[in-house]
Amino acid sequence: EFPPSRDGQKAFIEELRNLTDSLGTGLVYWGGELVAYKGTQAQDGSPYENQALFSFNGVALPAISVLGSND
Structure with missing residues (x-):
């Protein structure tokens, strides 16, 4: 349903957001900035x-x- 791609990631987060809009107060995306310093060659x-x-x-x-959008 959500392919491992840029569009799949966006669709997944949109689906989560739609669920939280009707069931809760929001959505937290933990670690969204976690990218290795040396790119794909990083060992850490x-x-x-x-x-x-x-x-x-x-x-x-x-x-x-x-x-962050309210649409």
């Missing part, structure tokens, strides 16, 4: 960096646009 990166909201070059991914 996080195992969760593939779920970050930024590319290895520090560019925001499309999913970040879902957070």
Whole structure:
């Protein structure tokens, strides 16, 4: 349902946001900035960096646009 891609990440966060809008007060995306300093060659990166909201070059991914909007 949510492919491991930029668009899949965005769709997943949109779905979570839709759920929290009707069931709770919000959504927290923990560790969205966890990107290894040396990119894909880093040996000290996080195992969760593939779920970050930024590319290895520090560019925001499309999913970040879902957070913080009230639409």
